[in-house]
Amino acid sequence: MRGFVFVALSLAFLGIGTILVAPMAQFIYEEYSNPRTFYIDSGYTQHNSTHVELSFTIGYNGTVPLDDFDAKIWFGENVAEAKTATLTRGQTIVSKMLLPTAEAESLSTVKARVKFVLAGIYPIEILVTQS
Amino acid sequence: MNLRSKVFKFTWKVSYGVLSGILWYLLYVYIIPGLLAAVGLPFEEAPEFFMFLLAFFIALQTSASLLENLVYRFLLNSLTKTLGLWLLFSLLNDGILSTSRSAEGITVNMTIDLTPILFLLASWTFTTILLDLVGSMSKPYL
Secondary structure: OOHHHHHHHHHHHHHHHHHHHHHHHHHHHHHHHOOOOEEEEEEEEOOOOOOEEEEEEEEEEEOOOOEEEEEEEEEOOOEEEEEEEEEEEOEEEEEEEEEEHHHHHHOOOOOEEEEEEEEEEEEEEEEEEEO | OHHHHHHHHHHHHHHHHHHHHHHHHHHHHHHHHHHHHOOOOOOOOOOHHHOHHHHHHHHHHHHHHHHHHHHHHHHHHHHHHHHHHHHHHHHHHHEEEEEEEEEEEEEEEEEEEEEHHHHHHHHHHHHHHHHHHHHHHHOOOO
């Protein structure tokens, strides 16, 4: 009887564990099979003679929802931020910022930080630094 | 009970203890981290000194198997499981996994918080300890 209870209990926990791990496995699989499951595209246009307009497009093609999504991109002292409660499949967020042309030309370091909670279970933080 | 059956019983208990010690060690140090690594999570392998702890697991489980006293047996079994859980927590860096990649002047750091999985594993461990406690208090078991 003891062995049966132990096995039944372990199987129940294994089932819960599988359900708990599934969103993470799905997210990792999708990222490996398609590197553009989650992407950040950037571009710029000349706004006027003194400023350039930088734009960022954050897109997601995965099936697992990303909750409390918060992305920040630093250009020197300037920060562009994009936030949404839940980022789901096919959704894109566009963030724009104006930067003095002289400052944009002399930029040496760009930093980006993306934070989200995968399926509302796993908090994930990604920090990208380019120098 | 004659000498032959006594020797057989002793050998059986020692073998059971050694096997269960190895099993508990493998479960916490290799099988559970291996299952999580199969998902694609970046885990480090168990350090070499963890192999010495295998002897500790075997000693604890063999002692538990040989002891007739239910309280001591329960305590040793609980100690084995708690030690396994502690090793697992240290292998998984208390649930905070970090990985870093650098290429062409770009550095990417990624941090994943896996504490929900550790909570589940801790719950399973302590539930089995509770099951052992109930078993120790009520004979026959359940």
